Amino acid sequence: MDFSQSIKFFFANLSANKVRFFLTMLGMIIGVGSVIAIMAIGSGAQSLIFNEITSFGTNLISIIPGGGEEDMMPASMMGRVITTLTYEDAKAVGKIPHIMAVTPYASGNANIFFGDKIKNANFLGVTSQYPNVENNKVISGRFILPEEDESTAKIVVLGSEIKKKLFGEDDPLGKRIKINQTNFLVVGVMEKKGASLAANRDKEVFIPVKTAQKVMLGINYVGLIRAKIDDEENAPLVINEVKKLLQCRHNIKDPKKIDFTVRSMNQALDMIGTVTDALNLFLGAIAAISLIVGGIGIMNIMLVSVTERTREIGLRKAIGAKKRNILIQFLMESVVITFIGGLIGIFGGSIFAVLIAAIAGYLGYDWNLVISPFSIIISFTIAVIIGLVFGIYPANKAANLNAIEALRYE
Amino acid sequence: MSIPLISLKNITKDYKTGEVTTNVLKGISFEINDGEFVAVMGASGSGKSTLMYILGFLDTPTSGKYYFEGCDTSKLDDDRLAEFRSEKVGFIFQAYNLLQRTSVLDNVLLPATYLHKCNLKKAKDNAIKLLKRVGLGYRLNHRPNQLSGGEQQRVAIVRALINNPRLVLADEPTGNLDSHSGEEIMEILQNLNEEGRTVVMVTHEEYTAECARRILHIKDGMIFKDSIINHRRLAANGEFRK
Numbered sequence: 001m002d003f004s005q006s007i008k009f010f011f012a013n014l015s016a017n018k019v020r021f022f023l024t025m026l027g028m029i030i031g032v033g034s035v036i037a038i039m040a041i042g043s044g045a046q047s048l049i050f051n052e053i054t055s056f057g058t059n060l061i062s063i064i065p066g067g068g069e070e071d072m073m074p075a076s077m078m079g080r081v082i083t084t085l086t087y088e089d090a091k092a093v094g095k096i097p098h099i100m101a102v103t104p105y106a107s108g109n110a111n112i113f114f115g116d117k118i119k120n121a122n123f124l125g126v127t128s129q130y131p132n133v134e135n136n137k138v139i140s141g142r143f144i145l146p147e148e149d150e151s152t153a154k155i156v157v158l159g160s161e162i163k164k165k166l167f168g169e170d171d172p173l174g175k176r177i178k179i180n181q182t183n184f185l186v187v188g189v190m191e192k193k194g195a196s197l198a199a200n201r202d203k204e205v206f207i208p209v210k211t212a213q214k215v216m217l218g219i220n221y222v223g224l225i226r227a228k229i230d231d232e233e234n235a236p237l238v239i240n241e242v243k244k245l246l247q248c249r250h251n252i253k254d255p256k257k258i259d260f261t262v263r264s265m266n267q268a269l270d271m272i273g274t275v276t277d278a279l280n281l282f283l284g285a286i287a288a289i290s291l292i293v294g295g296i297g298i299m300n301i302m303l304v305s306v307t308e309r310t311r312e313i314g315l316r317k318a319i320g321a322k323k324r325n326i327l328i329q330f331l332m333e334s335v336v337i338t339f340i341g342g343l344i345g346i347f348g349g350s351i352f353a354v355l356i357a358a359i360a361g362y363l364g365y366d367w368n369l370v371i372s373p374f375s376i377i378i379s380f381t382i383a384v385i386i387g388l389v390f391g392i393y394p395a396n397k398a399a400n401l402n403a404i405e406a407l408r409y410e
Numbered sequence: 411m412s413i414p415l416i417s418l419k420n421i422t423k424d425y426k427t428g429e430v431t432t433n434v435l436k437g438i439s440f441e442i443n444d445g446e447f448v449a450v451m452g453a454s455g456s457g458k459s460t461l462m463y464i465l466g467f468l469d470t471p472t473s474g475k476y477y478f479e480g481c482d483t484s485k486l487d488d489d490r491l492a493e494f495r496s497e498k499v500g501f502i503f504q505a506y507n508l509l510q511r512t513s514v515l516d517n518v519l520l521p522a523t524y525l526h527k528c529n530l531k532k533a534k535d536n537a538i539k540l541l542k543r544v545g546l547g548y549r550l551n552h553r554p555n556q557l558s559g560g561e562q563q564r565v566a567i568v569r570a571l572i573n574n575p576r577l578v579l580a581d582e583p584t585g586n587l588d589s590h591s592g593e594e595i596m597e598i599l600q601n602l603n604e605e606g607r608t609v610v611m612v613t614h615e616e617y618t619a620e621c622a623r624r625i626l627h628i629k630d631g632m633i634f635k636d637s638i639i640n641h642r643r644l645a646a647n648g649e650f651r652k
Contacts, residue, residue, distance in 0.1 A: 005523045012512050015511075016511050317492070318495060319495065319501060319524065320496025320521055322524075
């Protein structure tokens with residue numbers, strides 16, 4: 001059959017049924033659009049995590065209270081409070097070879113007052129080595145000094161957001177703020193770090209760990225220890241050394257009964273990566289279901305179309321159309337619907353992904369907009385395949401109509 | 411001696427609907443030569459439409475032989491039959507059967523697009539020429555719903571002629587038309603026949619059949635009379651001429 005004439009007939013049919021074709025296409029548009037959007041958002045989220053790694057550095061290990069298997073959730077996440085990690089543990093860990101810096105964390109939540117301004121925020125009790133561990137520096141004033149590490153000095157370094165909220169554009173250095181009931185002297189302001197999945201350091205304040213323990217929290221344990229290793233490659237070696245050291249310090253004979261967990265940043269992020277991968281796949285599958293639903297809609301509409309055009313099919317056969325001519329004619333219609341629907345869906349899905357990226361960026365997340373050509377090709381191909389698969393049954397029905405009966409159809 | 415265009419030998423046709431078998435054609439034999447104008451006349455249910463479908467390769471006989479241009483068509487498969495319909499036969503239907511959403515020109519070109527070797531440019535030129543001949547040269551881009559019944563049937567006639575078929579088959583061509591338009595159509599068919607076109611027309615009206623040169627009378631699936639018309643009625647002026 002001549003191609004140009006086929007196109008003409010197709011468009012004549014299309015313009016007579018504009019609303020119907022659009023509604024049929026809608027299933028395809030939504031299906032393809034959501035696959036594109038989900039894959040883009042998923043990639044963006046994963047790139048966010050990747051950026052986390054590079055901002056922290058991949059050579060970080062965390063020591064968390066609570067033992068058990070290495071790949072289970074740490075106890076602290078399940079609500080139990082384990083009190084066996086101490087400041088001294090952190091100090092001892094700092095002496096292990098290949099460890100460049102180490103800091104314990106004793107954290108809590110408090111109300112911070114300055115003048116008539118109140119802000120509820122987290123405070124982190126850390127040591128002078130914290131900036132080295134988390135790649136987080138002061139932009140004005142100073143951080144906690146090494147000689148203040150074991151003191152309960154009431155000094156505080158502000159996160160950039162807190163500084164802005166309490167002081168606006170004014171210089172906070174040398175001023176006094178209240179953390180709950182206690183007066184603290186502001187000695188420094190941290191650089192802007194941006195939000196991360198774990199925390200937003202800009203919205204936190206930093207005080208010496210002993211101050212946090214003794215003055216603010218009334219405890220003598222710490223909630224977390226982090227250490228920076230000189231090279232990622234040494235991580236397994238260092239982790240082993242840390243486990244041996246702490247097992248010894250905590251007087252634990254059976255390695256299975258340790259009351260702490262040591263993880264490298266990589267391990268933690270691998271775990272998150274696995275979870276987000278699975279989530280992505282799951283959401284993608286749901287989007288794929290909507291594609292199938294769209295395909296069923298197309299099959300439905302094509303069946304109706306075939307019935308409506310029974311006489312036309314009879315006529316075409318009478319003047320020389322072969323079965324395969326009729327088959328191709330109707331199959332082409334469903335493929336074109338999915339093709340155009342796919343195009344619109346790609347466009348719409350991409351717009352949506354751009355929107356999400358813009359919002360994430362606005363909220364301070366380090367979001368990379370990734371619309372992979374792979375996702376476009378895949379969802380487009382699937383859309384066209386759906387057009388073929390769900391269009392073949394109606395097209396076949398049309399091709400096999402008996403010409404004489406079709407001509408008589410009312 | 412030239413072989414006849416059409417040669418039917420003992421054609422029967424049975425239809426099976428569920429458990430019931432109906433014998434529609436019960437042994438039909440005749441020959442039609444090039445250039446004849448034959449009317450197949452019979453009452454409703456006589457089998458005349460079925461006979462026409464078999465002649466036009468839309469259906470195959472249950473038994474018997476159908477020779478077209480000397481070739482045995484009973485062995486042909488679906489695709490070959492479709493090719494025959496495309497190249498050898500032109501159909502004209504009682505209800506015109508034009509595609510509503512397409513122009514007159516594209517309607518006429520439709521059979522050309524199904525040709526094995528489709529030459530659209532040549533077909534288009536031919537179409538325009540033929541449409542002008544039937545007086546529709548200025549209606550090329552109109553839709554069927556903008557035309558009268560008689561005009562639509564004229565478009566259908568041009569469509570039937572576009573591939574230069576050996577045989578023109580008309581199924582009650584004037585059935586949906588008033589007498590004036592009907593006569594116009596019969597005039598065109600007679601002119602085509604005068605030029606050498608073989609025309610086979612199915613009708614139940616004596617008045618229409620009189621325009622042909624030969625009448626095959628069919629009843630209960632059998633030909634009971636095959637009469638030559640010595641003086642046929644000219645649709646153009648109503649006169650009776652040889």
